[in-house]
Amino acid sequence: MTEPLMDQRNAGAARTASQTVVITGGNAGLGFACANAILRSPQGAPWHIVLACRDEDRAQAAVDQLMSGAGADVAGRVDAMSLDLASLASVRTFAAELTERLSAGTMPPLRAVVCNAGVNPLGTKTATADGFESTFGINHLGHFLLVHELLSVLRPPARVVVVASGVHDPTQKSGVPAPAWNSPAALAHGVLGPAAGSDKALTSGQRRYSTSKLANVYFTYALARRLPAGVTANAFDPGLMPGTGLMREAPAPLRFIARHTPLALLRRLFSPNVHTAQESGEALASIVTDPELATTTGRYFEGRRQIRSSDEPYNDERAEELWHASVALTAGTRQSKEAAK
Numbered sequence: 001m002t003e004p005l006m007d008q009r010n011a012g013a014a015r016t017a018s019q020t021v022v023i024t025g026g027n028a029g030l031g032f033a034c035a036n037a038i039l040r041s042p043q044g045a046p047w048h049i050v051l052a053c054r055d056e057d058r059a060q061a062a063v064d065q066l067m068s069g070a071g072a073d074v075a076g077r078v079d080a081m082s083l084d085l086a087s088l089a090s091v092r093t094f095a096a097e098l099t100e101r102l103s104a105g106t107m108p109p110l111r112a113v114v115c116n117a118g119v120n121p122l123g124t125k126t127a128t129a130d131g132f133e134s135t136f137g138i139n140h141l142g143h144f145l146l147v148h149e150l151l152s153v154l155r156p157p158a159r160v161v162v163v164a165s166g167v168h169d170p171t172q173k174s175g176v177p178a179p180a181w182n183s184p185a186a187l188a189h190g191v192l193g194p195a196a197g198s199d200k201a202l203t204s205g206q207r208r209y210s211t212s213k214l215a216n217v218y219f220t221y222a223l224a225r226r227l228p229a230g231v232t233a234n235a236f237d238p239g240l241m242p243g244t245g246l247m248r249e250a251p252a253p254l255r256f257i258a259r260h261t262p263l264a265l266l267r268r269l270f271s272p273n274v275h276t277a278q279e280s281g282e283a284l285a286s287i288v289t290d291p292e293l294a295t296t297t298g299r300y301f302e303g304r305r306q307i308r309s310s311d312e313p314y315n316d317e318r319a320e321e322l323w324h325a326s327v328a329l330t331a332g333t334r335q336s337k338e339a340a341k
Contacts, residue, residue, distance in 0.1 A: 017048035017077045020110045021288060022098070022150070024083060024143065025117025026051035027062035030163065030238050033281020034114060034288075036066055039076045043289045046076040048108050052083035052094060052117075052146075085117055085142030087129040088330055095149030102153050109155040112288045115143040115162045115216075122205035125190055132329070133190030135205075139212035141188065144219060145330040156230025157294055160223065161287050164235040166302065168214040169310035174240075177203055179211040181318070184325035187211060215322060217300065217313040222323045224298030232297035236287055238280035239303060279303075 021038060025031040026049070035049050049066075053059035059080035066078045081098065084090040101107040118139045128137035147160055154160075170178035180195035181187075192199070196207050220235040227233055283303040287293060300309040313319065 018045040018108045019112075020048040020050060020102070020108050021112040021114065022050045022052050022110070023114040023116055024052045024085065024146070026114075027053045027055065027058045027080070029277050030281055030284065031114070031116040032062055032066075033277045034116065034284040035062075035078065035281075036069075036278075037282045037285035038288060039066060039078060041285060041289045043291060049076065049078045050098070050107075051078065051080040053080055054082070054084045054086075054117075056080070056082055083146075084129075085138045085146070086134060088142070088145055089129070091142055091145045092149060095146065098150070099153050110150065110153050110158065111155060112159045112161070113147060113150055113154070114284065114288060115147065115160070116284075117143075118163065118212075120205075120209040122209075123201035124205065125201075125208075132188045133208065135208040135212045136187050136190070136215065139209075140215040140219060141326060141330055143216075144326045147223065148330075151227075154231055156228070158231045159288055159293075160220075160227075160231070160233040161284065162216050162220045162223075162233070162235050163284070164216040164220070164237055164300070164309075165210070165213040166237045166239065167210040168217055168313070171310065174210075176210050177207040179214040179312070180207050181211060181214065181312070184215075184322050184329070187215070188325075188329055214310075214312060217309050218319040218322045219326070220300075221298055221313055221316075222319045227297070232293075232295065234287055234293075234297060235300045235309065236284055237300070237302045238284065240274045 023031050023035050023038075026035045031051070035051060038047050038049060041047070051059050051062055053062075059082075063078050063080050081094060082090070083094040098107075098110070102110055119134055121134055126134040128134055128142075130137065132141060143162065165174075166172045167174045167176040168179060177199070178195065180193040182191055182193040186192075190208065192204065192207055192211060196204055199207060217235050220233050224233040280303065283301075286304055287301060296306070299306050300313075301307070
């Protein structure tokens with residue numbers, strides 16, 4: 001059984017936190033910045049933040065860092081639980097243990113799930129524990145299953161936020177090849193659509209990433225159509241964040257430019273959608289906490305700005321195909337029969 005990694009110094013704070021948010025990959029980068037902003041948010045009741053992470057040591061270090069810098073005026077609490085999105089068994093175990101804690105009353109009601117963790121293995125094609133291509137398996141299928149396992153314990157008013165990316169949009173100047181959509185079953189095994197037919201290994205890896213981000217937006221829109229009243233789902237584009245983990249896996253020329261160019265100049269030369277992890281983390285946190293967004297659902301945010309995504313995710317037929325295929329690929333969830341309706 002996976003034990004929660006808890007900082008005992010925060011035991012008193014747990015009594016005052018009255019709502020829970022789960023953030024996948026919250027130990028670094030965007031997820032950490034989001035957790036930090038939520039912890040200090042003046043809006044609403046104090047939060048119990050669960051960092052759902054694969055690396056237990058890094059997760060505990062993030063818990064310690066967040067709470068040590070929180071100050072006496074912060075009533076919230078942070079702890080961590082083990083979650084490996086590359087293993088459907090790990091996702092189910094995490095969800096079961098979180099549900100047990102929620103049901104026992106040792107954790108306040110679950111009000112938000114932030115699907116933030118992701119991988120971009122570029123030219124190296126790897127597989128998850130279940131045999132799926134890692135980019136699609138982790139970025140989409142792992143989060144798809146996680147949300148479905150937690151739907152029954154999300155207590156309205158509640159929010160699901162899926163971290164997507166502008167690279168899903170072929171009209172954006174991202175430096176990443178446009179998505180090459182294929183049948184979900186093919187994508188699950190790393191087979192891209194015809195547009196990727198002449199790709200070299202590096203380009204193919206980048207395209208698998210942009211395609212997985214397109215899947216994130218399809219998933220968000222399809223989920224929003226199915227959620228009960230009082231529960232919302234929105235997609236979030238954090239923009240380009242120099243220095244974060246995913247940026248370290250970007251093409252070498254882009255890494256060099258990002259490392260040696262001031263943000264203001266990057267925004268002018270490359271895209272206005274370039275931010276520090278702290279800026280994007282605060283924007284992501286606002287979608288979780290802002291009372292003005294309580295009923296906003298099925299929308300796409302570029303930072304704090306609500307915009308239209310690319311045209312492709314509004315293809316409901318394709319979104320439904322992905323939904324039903326994802327149910328089948330992650331067969332065994334408690335929600336599978338209901339989700340397939």
